[in-house]
Amino acid sequence: MFHFGQRQTLVISIFIMLVTACLLVWRPDYNFFDGGLITAILLTIFIKKDAPTRFMGIACTILVVVIACLPHRNPNLAEVFIEHFFSLILVISSTLLVLFLKRLYRTMQELNQALEKEVEKRTANLELALSHLASSQAELKDALEKEKELSEIKSRFVSMASHEFRTPLSAILSSAALIGKYPSSEDQPRREKHVQKIRDSVIHLNELLEDFLSLGRIEEGKIHVHPENISMYNFSHETAEEVQGLLKPGQVLDADVQNDLQVTSDKRLLKHIFVNLLTNASKFSPEGTSIHWKVWEENGHIHAIVQDHGMGIPEEDKAYLFSSFFRGRNVTNIQGTGLGLHIVKRYVDMLHGRISVESELNKGTKIIINFPNHQTI
Incomplete structure (x- = not known):
């Protein structure tokens, strides 16, 4: 099937061929009518190469030869034949030239498309390389920051x-x-x-x-979680007895733990977490104050609060509480490494829990912890 433009071109070519043929039969001595056949042949090369198109080209060529053999007013038939034959050569040469230019144009288009694809490919490779470079720079920056932090x-x-x-x-x-x-x-x-x-x-x-x-x-990754069933009531009494000897004179540890609360977790990590928090509460609180320790279960999670009525934490120091070797500016006269809360935070993370701090300067600190209570080991 022809497209609309192809059918239209073929109709025009047929019309030009017929009109030119009639004019050549009527006045075969006028060679300029050969231009009509040239036009018809040239038009056919721009439409789809199929049987009708090829027929048009052959028909126009034969017509030029036939017209050249018709009787002419010019008695010199050889001269007339040569003139028409020259027109035929001109048609063939023009056709070949147009076909060559058309092939050259298509080749240039293909080269241009190939070049565009190559440019797109090179651009994609360049973008990928730039992305890798940016990633490497980010990794290098992180490594430098970590090295600086480590230093x-x-x-x-x-x-x-x-x-x-x-x-x-x-x-x-x-x-x-x-x-x-x-x-x-x-x-x-x-x-x-x-x-x-x-x-x-x-x-x-x-x-x-x-x-x-x-x-x-x-x-070094040498600490692993080993869950076991724990009676939180008994655990709290054991921990309270262990901490009791470290309290300041007059300080009281008030533990509020459900009698039947069962927890499945790592007892060793829990012991370290709560001993650290309770001793911190004692260390940063004055004599004769109370320390509150509450543990309960809610929605499959264990919640714990350790609250004191001590010196509190300055607002500008709260963002660095869990950093290693960090100590608040208001505790310089109290012994400590600055590692306690950092280690507690790491242990809480190992238990898939969360820890947060609420504190007001000179009014006390509340440490809030929650972690999942795994019922099966």
């Missing part, structure tokens, strides 16, 4: 360790030297005072070492 952590660690380890060791050394100066039984209260200082310093050193070891095991 800062190391610097803070050296500064903190040199201070935190030196202070209790100096206290132990001085207390041990002073004990030797009280040999009589009447000096027992003084000796007890220095023994208590030694005991407190040893406890502090043990806490420092425990924090460092815990952080190292976490970073």
Whole structure:
């Protein structure tokens, strides 16, 4: 089937051929009518190459030859035949030239399309390379930031360790030297005072070492969750007894835990989390205050709150509470590594839980924890 433009072109070609043929029969001595046949042949090369088109070209060519053989007024038939034959050569040459130009145009189009595709391909490859470069730059930037952060952590660690380890060791050394100066039984209260200082310093050193070891095991991936069934009521009493000896004079630990609350979780991690939070509450609260510890279950999750009435946390420090080796600006006179809440946060994450802090300066701090209670081990 022809398209509308092709059919129209073929009709025009047939019309030109017929009109030219009639004119040539009427006045065969006028060679300029050959131009009509040339036009008809040229028109046919621009439409679809099929049987009607080929027929048109052949018919026009034969017509030129036939007209050249008709009687002419010019007695020199050879001259007339040559003129018409020249017209035929002109038609064939023009046709070949147009076909060549058409083929050249199509070749240029194909080359242009191939070039466009190659440009698109190269552009896509370039965009991909730029994307990889941007990704590499981002990774390099992250690595540099992590290296910078690690360098800062190391610097803070050296500064903190040199201070935190030196202070209790100096206290132990001085207390041990002073004990030797009280040999009589009447000096027992003084000796007890220095023994208590030694005991407190040893406890502090043990806490420092425990924090460092815990952080190292976490970073090395050596700590794994081992869930077990836990009676939270019994667990709270065990933890309270463990913390009781670390409370300041007059401080009271108020534990509110359901008697029948059963939890399936890692007991060792829970012990570390709550001992750390409770001792922090005692450390940053004055003597004679109470510490509230509440644990309950709701919607398959264990919720816990540890609340004190101590010095609180400055607003500008809250964003850095769970960073390693970070200590608030208002606790510089209280011993600590700045690792406690960081380790607690890592342990809570291992239990697939969340931890948040609510605090107001000089009015106390509330630590809120929740984690899923897995009923099956």
